[in-house]
Amino acid sequence: MLFGGLFSAYILLRVGAAEGSWPVGAEETHLSVNIGMLNTIVLIISSVTMVMAWAALKMKNIGQARGWLAATLALAVFFLVVKIVWEYAPKFQHDLVPATSTFYAIYFTLTGLHGLHIVGGIVVIAYFMLPGSAMWKSDPERFTNRIECTGLYWHFVDLVWFFLFPTLYLL
Amino acid sequence: MASDAHDLKKHVRIYWMVFGALAVLTVVTVSAASLQVSVGVAVFIAMAIAVTKGSLVASFFMHLMFDKNRGIGALLLLCLIFFVFLMAIPSLVTFEAINTVNVP
16 A cells, blocks of 8 residues: 555656656666666565575475575665665765655655665564574474565565566666 | 475476566566657556566465465455556546636
8 A cells, every 4th residue: 555655656746747857768867777677686586585485494494494584685685785885875976865856756765665675574584584483493383374474575575676666767 | 295295396396487487577578668669558568567577476476376265366456456547547637627726
């Protein structure tokens, strides 16, 4: 609902903008399609590693599951590093901030909120990798279900990016 | 238990196939952006590919395809239809009417 509302806002702002006032293309938006595509592939791989962690637990292999969760965590951190270092930082250095234009306001809102969801996922995955994994010894089925629920959240975050990437970078 | 392990191994193969499909669709999305088409067609193509990718993630990674309760899938489809309609509303509204100001 949250992202749906923001996507609606983006569409209304885009359609209502005066002709020529909305930046189109990499030269005007200063958004790199290659970096966006890299981050898309990173998130897709992280979704695979997340579901593989669940599958490993279903096969009663906690060691393998921890490995897949670590891979998911590493990919999530990589996504954030790319976003902050190669996308946000250069924009801030060139005084491209949310207040610069309507496009940048909605761009930073959408991607910033998505980034916060990534941070939330990192916290949860790290918890279940380390202290939370104690539940595996006492109630393995319940722990597996918790990893499945974490996976559902993570796949949703990936799904949102599937719509964010073409909307902001390509259209 | 043997059949569970066998089923899971089959699922793991499916997960990697879905990953391949998602990677290909990502490349297709970027390639499609370079097509010389109208804005409406470009939006339709981009969103169609995004919906396809989202459906693959929801069906296989989120296990909706293997869910016995088909009602959830039907509900999601209904949400998708309303979402598409919501996104299409701005193109159906005349902005001239919104921006009209009556000056006495």
